[in-house]
Amino acid sequence: MTDTSEARSTDGTAQAAQQSRLRRLMRYLPLIAPVLLWAVPCWVLLHAGQDWPLPVALGGTALFVLGLITMPIAMMRGHGKRQQDRAAIVGDTLLGTGWVLFTWSVLLGVLLRLALTVAGAGDGQSRARIVTWAVLGVAAVLLAWGYVEARRVPRVRELDVQLPRLGPGLDGTRVALITDTHYGPLDRARWSERVCEKVNALEADLVCHTGDIADGTAERRRAQAAPLGTVRATRARVYVTGNHEYYSEAQGWVDLMDELGWEPLRNRHLLLERGGDTLVVAGVDDVTAESSGLAGHGAHLTGALDGANPELPVLLLAHQPKFIDRAVEGGIDLQLSGHTHGGQIWPFHHLVRIDQPTVAGLSRHGTRTLLYTSRGTGFWGPPFRVFAPSEITLLVLRSPQRPTTP
Incomplete structure (x- = not known):
């Protein structure tokens, strides 16, 4: 018994020490990441055998x-207490540019250089310069295309x-979903109008916004958010809060959405009835609200479903996909989420998967x-x-007992 206890104690000590080292490493990550983001492409493009003048x-x-x-200075000034939009635009643009350069410096710096070496193309210096121009070319094309993709009105x-x-009776119910509009430093009031026009063209029964409405206070982003008041639905327009609401005066956004005529599903539900059948439409605050x-x-899922008939199907709005564990326990039929942006800039989706069970699509x-x-629907940063x-x-919600067309 003593040997077993000592072994367990030793294992526990080793595990605790490992976790402590990991926590120390995570503390330095905000310092290490920016250095790698800029140092790696600098080395690959300028100093890895090119012998530039x-x-x-x-x-x-x-x-x-x-x-x-x-x-980092621009991002702190832009997204910190000062909330300087111009600084945020500079910092965010540099972050995206650095990420794309880093990604393709690593990929082409290894794969293209290896392919050129195997093919016996030129000497070391010429191969290094081919890699440099390839990285710069790919990065320029992706950044230009990525900017257009971010600013356009989304496809349906x-x-x-x-x-x-x-x-x-509810077969064919049309649910329009927008999320992560992230009205922010770049003025997208006209973009917001066009998004709402496109949503209206869908003639949905229910229109949902699953959070991260904006970056910044409701007063600062009011002009960009105002077109949300023009959204039409035959039954209801509902929303839940996202984590970014809790970075910028969440109650102000709750008040503005109320002013714009959207119904909050903040740990509550409503009933959607048609053809003698009923769907429970519920929503919860974002998980970050718990520590706000x-x-x-x-x-609080229990509060959201309080008073609902447990025999009825439930559609749940929850900003983050990782709420799905609670949804499964609560017997939810369909959860709608956003938050991930699909990774936004490839291959960032691999990092998103560390924190979320899914990145995009139906699962x-x-x-x-x-x-x-x-x-x-929008983009962050x-x-x-x-x-x-x-x-x-x-x-389009479908019932297995879909009514037959005469």
Whole structure:
């Protein structure tokens, strides 16, 4: 018994020490990440065997150092207490540019160089320069295309979703989903108008916004959010809060959405009835609300379903996909979420998967629950979308007892 206890104690000590080292490493991540983001492409493009003329090497290195210094300062001034929109635009743009350069410096710096070496193309210096121009060319094309993708009005993604418990009277119910509009430093008032016009053209029964309405206070982003007041639905316009609402006076956004005529599903539900059948439409605050310290804010599924008939199908709005574990336990039929942006700039979706169970699309969890994760309608931070297009989603709910057409 003593040996076993000592072994367990030793294992526990080792595990605790490992977790402690990991926590220490995570503390330095905000310092390490920006350095890698700019140092890796600087090395690959300028110093990995190219032998550029000294003025080119020094000037290029100075540009990368300037990016390394400017990006965090601009982001702190833009997204910190000062909330300077111009600084935010500069910092966000540098972040996106640095990420794209880093990604393709790593990929082409290894794969293209290896391919050229195997093919016996040129000497080491010429191969290094080919890699440099390839990285710069690919990055320029992706950044230009990604900017256009981020700023355009999203395409509509339509799909049928069968819910086994949905009554035939509700078959064909049209649910329009927008999320992560992220009205922010770049003025997108006209974009917002066009998005709302496109939503109205869908003639949806229910229009949902699953949070992250904006970055900044409601008063600062009022002009961009105002077109939400023009959205039409035959039954209801409903929304829940996202994590970014809790970074910028959440109650102000609740008040503005109320002013614009949207119904809050903050740990509550409403009933959608048609053809003698009923669907429970519920919503919860974002999970970050629980630590926000704001009175009355928190993600409470039990409260959201309080008084609802447990035999009825439930459509749940929850900002983050990772709420799905609670949804499964609560017997939810379909959860609608956003938050991930589909990764926004490839291959960031691999990092998103560390924190979220899904990145985009329809997925099944447990025996009953479906989750639809939208790639988002807008963008956060860097004004780029690379291999992660934005979307307005139209989900057509289907019943297994679909009424036959005469």
